[in-house]
Amino acid sequence: MILLLLFMLTSTDMLALSDSSAGVSSETRIEESLSSGNLTVVQGETVMLVCTVLNLGDKSVSWVRLKDPNPQLMSLNNVTNSQNPRFRALVSDWKEFVLLVKNVKEEDAGLYQCQVSGPKHTSITRTVSLTVIEGNTEILDGPVIYVDPLSTLTLTCRVDFGHKTPEFLIWRKEDKILKFEGGEGMVEPYLEQDQQGRHLSHLHVKE
Missing domain, CATH: 2.60.40 (Immunoglobulin-like)
Known part of the structure; x- marks a missing residue:
């Protein structure tokens, strides 16, 4: 007796198989080479803090200012969460998440963190330092x-x-x-x- 086994692959399975065979990771990650590192700017300039996230899926991206005693949420995806009009959230292709700061002031200096959070409360982060100098x-x-x-x-x-x-x-x-x-x-x-x-x-x- 000859048994014929048929395997039905969905389009999602085929895509995952193709990515795996090609060595392409489907995990969510922050692409450091396309994201901001530590920045030094002159007072009055405009600066963009960039966080490039690959394979975002159903996760969210936020920019948080690490201040004592309480961190401050600056943006969530494309929504600005600061009452200061100099700050603005921008998103490009749902991969590049930007915190734009206009007319930078000395008080804006400090640590900012890009946080990628999922529905299971897992997260990945990238922290950058913003230094403001007086020209x-x-x-x-x-x-x-x-x-x-x-x-x-x-x-x-x-x-x-x-x-x-x-x-x-x-x-x-x-x-x-x-x-x-x-x-x-x-x-x-x-x-x-x-x-x-x-x-x-x-x-x-x-x-």
Whole structure:
């Protein structure tokens, strides 16, 4: 007697089998290479804390600020849970969960944690540190500089943004732009720096 056994595979089983044979994990995980690490920003900038979650399934993603004595829930999925209008929750393709912070202030510094929670109360987390520094801009030998008539005046602006490079520098007199350095149209790839790593810009004023 010959027995013929038939195995019925559902589409879900076929997908799981295909993923397994291809070495693709179906487990929910935070993709660290596509998520934010520790960040340092200058006061007044906009920063995005990004948490990229793969294979989310029926789980939820939240951003929590780790503050003593009680942690503060900042967002849940695409819902903002802060009364501060500078904070906003954003979601892209239900994979990239972002906590956007506008006009960053010193008080925003600290630890933030991305939490992925499931219906069985299991969770995975990723913690990032946000450091906020105060940028400093000054004109050397200022604010009052004396110069002889008909001579050339060289003004030097020194910018200290920690280890960050300014996107651009603008010299302005009242409503007139005298010089623009940086941006996509920048001729030199890098701004000049002194030995302490502070960025320098020079403006030459004739007569």
